[in-house]
Amino acid sequence: MSFNDNEVYRCVPYNIAFHNVLPVLLSSLCSIRSNSYSVKMSGDQSNTGEDYCIPEDNSLVFTLVPPYILVISVLGIIFNVFVLMVFCLHKKACTVAEIYLSNLAGADLALVCCLPFWAEYTRKGFDWPFSESLCKVTSAVIYMNAFCSIYFLVMVSIDRYVALVHPLSHERIRRLLYAKLGCLFVWGLGLVFALPIFIYRKLVFNPQLNLTHCSLNLTFPEQYLAYEVTTITFSFIVPVIIILFCTVKIIQALRKRLMEALNIQKMDQKATTLILAVLLAFLICWVPFHVTKILDVLQNTGILKCHITLIVIQQISTYFAFFNSVLNPILYVLVGKTFQKRAKELFMLWNKNQTASFSRVSTRLTSFKL
Numbered sequence: 001m002s003f004n005d006n007e008v009y010r011c012v013p014y015n016i017a018f019h020n021v022l023p024v025l026l027s028s029l030c031s032i033r034s035n036s037y038s039v040k041m042s043g044d045q046s047n048t049g050e051d052y053c054i055p056e057d058n059s060l061v062f063t064l065v066p067p068y069i070l071v072i073s074v075l076g077i078i079f080n081v082f083v084l085m086v087f088c089l090h091k092k093a094c095t096v097a098e099i100y101l102s103n104l105a106g107a108d109l110a111l112v113c114c115l116p117f118w119a120e121y122t123r124k125g126f127d128w129p130f131s132e133s134l135c136k137v138t139s140a141v142i143y144m145n146a147f148c149s150i151y152f153l154v155m156v157s158i159d160r161y162v163a164l165v166h167p168l169s170h171e172r173i174r175r176l177l178y179a180k181l182g183c184l185f186v187w188g189l190g191l192v193f194a195l196p197i198f199i200y201r202k203l204v205f206n207p208q209l210n211l212t213h214c215s216l217n218l219t220f221p222e223q224y225l226a227y228e229v230t231t232i233t234f235s236f237i238v239p240v241i242i243i244l245f246c247t248v249k250i251i252q253a254l255r256k257r258l259m260e261a262l263n264i265q266k267m268d269q270k271a272t273t274l275i276l277a278v279l280l281a282f283l284i285c286w287v288p289f290h291v292t293k294i295l296d297v298l299q300n301t302g303i304l305k306c307h308i309t310l311i312v313i314q315q316i317s318t319y320f321a322f323f324n325s326v327l328n329p330i331l332y333v334l335v336g337k338t339f340q341k342r343a344k345e346l347f348m349l350w351n352k353n354q355t356a357s358f359s360r361v362s363t364r365l366t367s368f369k370l
Helices: 059-089 096-123 132-165 176-200 221-259 266-300 308-322 324-335 337-369
Strands: 201-206 211-216
Touching (some): 059 096, 059 308, 059 337, 096 132, 096 176, 096 266, 132 221, 132 266, 176 201, 176 221, 221 266, 266 337, 308 324, 324 337
Antiparallel strands (some): 201 211
């Protein structure tokens, strides 16, 4: 993609969901488009044109967004590391649902670890200060882990669906080996879908603004449209349909058992409550982002007109979506009774080991003095 003097391209700091799905949202804050679908300056623009759609004063974005992203990153790293420690270091083996939730925590952890690079990118006015390799890797990792997160939720939804709706066959289907193989498949699928990000994301210099953008370099509008439609379909529409179907069936099964006065195993009930809370949090945090992304595709293809309201909503929905990576560990602690028990047992074991270690050191020091 090149720039010339006959066409004036402008940074679009509020319009965030063009060339990439979630990950690269921040890079697309300052997206640079190909000639066929770029926003250009012209003398006969109406109020739906660029001057109406793009706020001139972006200082608020550069001031507030980087600290917010850094806070999300720090909290996300601390909370998700804690979750992984509880799941991985506890002496008791994880259940099928816990295997999926631990992988979800791993995906959230990888995502928030890459966000500080984009916080710095935003702080510098969308001038990428790092290498092209970091531009590619961080973008691909964020995309991959955002993609994997929703499919781990799909897996855990299916697990609860089988356990409650088809309890007679769940022992045969819900095996730890199958859960681990399912997680490997999801990670592999995420890697495949992240390859275009790694291949096409490049550093592009904008001479008009004297800025270097980390941008997804799709030359033709057909590429852009195909990429966005594929992304929206497989990272939002398909998984959300599966999640909603399983959730409705799970709730119906729980109501039926309660109405028939059937006993529900406490473990199943606790796990289901936690998973429903995590699913609800995901839908609340991510659905607004994906809906505005669909509207953005319609806008870029000319079906909808550009409007400042959509741009502002896109901005808010993006940063709200990031918060999901912090919210999940909080839900584990507040809602997950089994997780609370695991955490207490792990803390007690750690405290016991520390006490024993201190006691041994004290004994040695006493012996040395004697």
